[in-house]
Amino acid sequence: MMIPNNKEITDDLFQPAESEKSREVILRPNITYWQEVWKRFRKNKAAFVGLILIAIILALAIFGPYVNQHGYDEQDLTRANLPPKIPVLEHVSWLGLNGMDIQGVDRYEENGISENFWFGTDNLGRDLWTRVWEGTRISLYIAFLAAIIDLIIGVAYGGISAYYGGKVDNIMQRIVEILVGIPSLIVIILLILVLQPGIISITLAMVITGWVGMARIVRGQILKLKEQEYVLASRTLGAKDRRLIWKHLIPNSMGPIIITTMFTIPTAIFTEAFLSFIGLGLQPPIASLGTLINDGYKLLRIYPHMLAFSSIIISMVMISFNLIGDGLRDALDPKMRK
C-alpha cells in the first residue's frame, strides 16, 4: 500500500466532513444584455479601434468641409495641382506635407500662395480637404443606405422563404435565381439610363441586386434553425409565427446577418466607386471617394497626393467595418460570456 508521506494521517481526518453546501455563489453582477454586449465589445481591442476610427471618419465627414471656406466645387486654376501642406507637420520632411512636388519645388512659393491646403488641390484648383470629406460623406451615405435596405429586404425575403417553406420557398427561390442570373452591371446600366445618374439611382441600382446574398444567407440559417428543438418547444408552448421569428429565429441568425451587412458596406462603397469610374456614377462636380480616386489615378505619377488621401480613407473605412463586424458578432453572442 502506498501512502503519501508528506502529511501525517491522523484519526480525526477520518471524521465525516461537514457537508459543505457547495451551492454555487454567483459573483456576476446583474447587468442587462446590452451592457454585457458593450463590455464584450470593448474587450475586443481590434474592434474597438475600428469603432474609434469610424467615429473619427464620420465626424470628419460631417464637420470636415466646414473647417475652411472653400466649397467642394469652387475652382481656381491659379492654385491648381498644389501638393498638401500642413503647418507644423511640414517640418517633418518624410511625411511630404511641406508643399513640395515630385521635383522638390515648393509650389506654394512658386505660385505665391500663402494659404495652406491641407490635402492639396486638384487639377482644377479645388480644395481636396473639402472634397475628400464631402466625398466620404456621400460614399458613407450611399453605403449605409444600401446596406440597410439590403438588410431589410434580404432578411424579410430570406426569412419568409425559409419559414413558410414548400411552395412559397420554391417560387421565391426561383425569382432569386433569375435575379442572380442577370449580370448586375446590366441591371444597373439599364436603371441608370432610365433614371438620371445620382445618389438615389445609384443606391437603387445597388439595392436591386444586392439583397440577394443576404436573402440566401438568412434563408440557409432559418432553414437550419427552424428544425431546432427550442423552436419546436416554443411552438408546443403555443407561440405564434411572429414570436418564433423575432424571438428565436432572427436572434440566432444574428452572427451571419451582421457579418454580411458589414461586408455590404465596403462593397457598396466600391460599387459606387466603380460606377463613377465607368462614368455611370455620380457626375462632377459632386465628389465621392470613387470619383476622387477616379480623378486621382490619372495623375498618380505626377501628383500622388490626389489619390493618396482618398485611398487611405477608403481603406480605413473598409478595414474598420470588417473589424467592427467581427467584434459585434462575438459581442452579441451570449456564448462568448465567460
Next chain:
Amino acid sequence: MEKILEVNNLQVSFDTYAGEVKAVRGVSFHLNKGETLAIVGESGSGKSVTSKSLMKLIPNPPGRIVNGEILFEGKDLVHYSEKQMQKIRGSEISMIFQDPMTSLNPTMTIGKQIMESIIKHQNVSKTEARRKGIELLEMVGIPQAENRFSSYPHQFSGGMRQRVVIAMAISCNPKILIADEPTTALDVTIQAQILELLKDLQKKMGTSIIFITHDLGVVANIADRVAVMYAGKIVEIGKVDEIFYHPEHPYTWGLLGAMPNLNEDAGELITIPGSPPDLLNPPLGDAFADRNRYAMKIDYQMEPPMFKVSDTHYASTWLLHEKSPKIMLPDVLKKHRQTAPRGKQNEHLAKRKEQREKLLEIKNLKQYFTSGTNLIKAVDGIDFDIYKGETFGLVGESGCGKSTTGRTIIRLYHATDGEILYNNVNIHNKKSSLDTQKLNQKIQMIFQDPYSSLNPRQTVADIIAEGMDIHGLSINRKERLEKVYDLLETVGLNREHANRYPHEFSGGQRQRIGIARALAVDPEFIIADEPISALDVSIQAQVVNLLKRLQKEKGLTYLFIAHDLSMVKYISDRIGVMYKGRIVELAESNELYQNPLHPYTKSLLSAIPLPDPETEKTRKRIKFDEKLIWNDEGEEPVLREVKPEHWVSCTEQEYNDFKNYFDVI
C-alpha cells in the same frame, strides 16, 4: 497471464485559452493477452482521451502527453515518432469509433477503404487484398460480401456500417482493439449483435480489447475486467464480478445504483448529486469528495492512493483505509440483488384501475410524410389510450415512429388520418385560437437533446417564462420572476441561475431547465421525447427521479418515449412497443417484461444488456426474424386483447393460439 500493454501514470493535458485542462491525471492499468478490459465513466471522465492517447491520436496542439509511459510489448509508445506510430496504428493496435455514420469516408466504396489498410500494412497485391477484404466482410457477418464490396457507406444501415468499421479495424490482425463506445449510437438489438460479433472475433483471433462505454449493462456483457474512471483517474479496477458484486468505491456504488434493474420493482434510483469537477482546476484531495455522501475530512485534503482489495481488485478511496469508519454497501444496492416483494406493487395497480379515466385516446392515427415521390409511413395506424395520472411508455428502435407519434399528438405535425381525443375532444379539429391556446397549455413536451432544445440567446429566466408570456399567465415582471425562481427550485436548480445562458450549464441541468419550461404553464399531460437518452447514467437517474417526484406532486400524466427499455420499465405503468410505425404489443409494464408475446418484443427484451454479469453470461438472445412481420400478404395482423390489459398485434390464427395458451395456464 501475459501482459500485452501496460500504462503507467499516464497524464494528458489540453492547453486551452483558459488554462491547462488536465484530462487524464495519472492513469495506470495493464491489459492481458486475449482479455477484454472495459473502461467506464461519465462523459468528461477522460476515458476517450486515455484510449486515444494509447494510439497517440490526441491532436497536438492543444493536447499533449505530459507524463507517463505506454508500454506495448515492452516498448514505450510515448517516445515513438509519428512515423513509427503509423506503423503501429492499424496493424498492431486499431480502433473502432463511436459513430459509424462518420467514421467511414462517404465518397469511397467500403471495399476500397478496407483494402487501403491491408495494402498499406501487409504489402500484398490488389487481388490478394480484395480476396482478404471479402473474407473479412464475411467474417463480420455481412451477407453477400462479394456484391456489397463495391457499395458505398450510405447503402448500409448503421449496424452494418459498424460491422464494416470492425472489419477494417481487424484487417491486419491487430493485437489490441480499442473500441470507443462502438454501440452507443446503435439500437439495442443491433448493439447485441455487435457485442456478440466482437466476442466471437476475440475468440477466433485472440485479440485483446479495450472497450470504452458508459453503459454498465454492456460492461457486464462483454468485459473480463473493468476500470472505472472519474475526473481523469481510475478510481476502481478489478474483475467484472468484483466490480459488480463487491464494489468498494462510492462512485461505483452510485453508478450501479443509478441503473434500474429489469428484474425487480421500482424504488427510488440512487443518484450521484452534483456534477463532475472542472478539470481546469482539479480539486485538492479526492475529486469525488464533493459528490460523495460518505466524504471525510481527509478527502478534501489528500488524494487517496490505490488500496488493494484483492490481487486483482484495487480501489482509490479513503474508505478503505484502516482508520476509516466501516461503511457498508448502501442498502439500496443490495436490494438490487434480491427480488422485491411484488404484492405492494400489484395492490397499487389495482387501486388505480378502479378510478382511472381516459385522458387521451388515439384512434387509428396515421402520419405519412412525402419526400419527392416516396411515401414514408412513419406512423401507420396506431391505437392506444392513456389514463389520467399514469406513465405510458413508448419504446422501439430508431425510425419506428415513436417520436413522430409524440409530435403528432402535440400537433407539431398535422395527422394524415385518425383521431386524437384529449378529454374526449378531438384536438386536430380545433378551430378557434382560444381553444388551441388552452390545449397548448395543457399538453407539454420535454425534448431529447438538451443542447438544442434551449435557445442559446435567451437567459434561463426568459426560456422558462416563455410559456407564461405566451399565455399571459403572469401579470407583472416581479410575479414572473418569482414564478421562475419557484420553478428553478422545483427542478433542483438555484434562483441565481435565472440570469444565465444555457451554454453555462451541463446536460443534466439543461434538461431540468427544459422540464421547468414545460411546467411553467401548469400542464396536465407531458410528452417526454427521449428526455434522458443524451445524458450520463448518474444524471439520468436524477432526471428520472425528478420526473417521478413531479408526477406525484402535481398529478401529471406522462407519455414517455425512449429506446432505453430498462428506464422505460422503471418509470412506466404501461408500455407500448412500436415497430415500423405500428404498435405490436401493449401491456402493463411488469406483464410485458415477464410475458412478452410478440416475437419483436421478445427479441427486444433479450437484447437489453443487464448490469449483472451472472445473468449476462447465461442469457440467450432471441433473434427476431423480419419475415415474421406482415408484408401486405395474407391476413393483416391487428392489435387484439389476448389477456386483460395485454394487447398483441396478431392474426386471427395467432390470437386463438394465444387464447388457448392462456387457457391452459
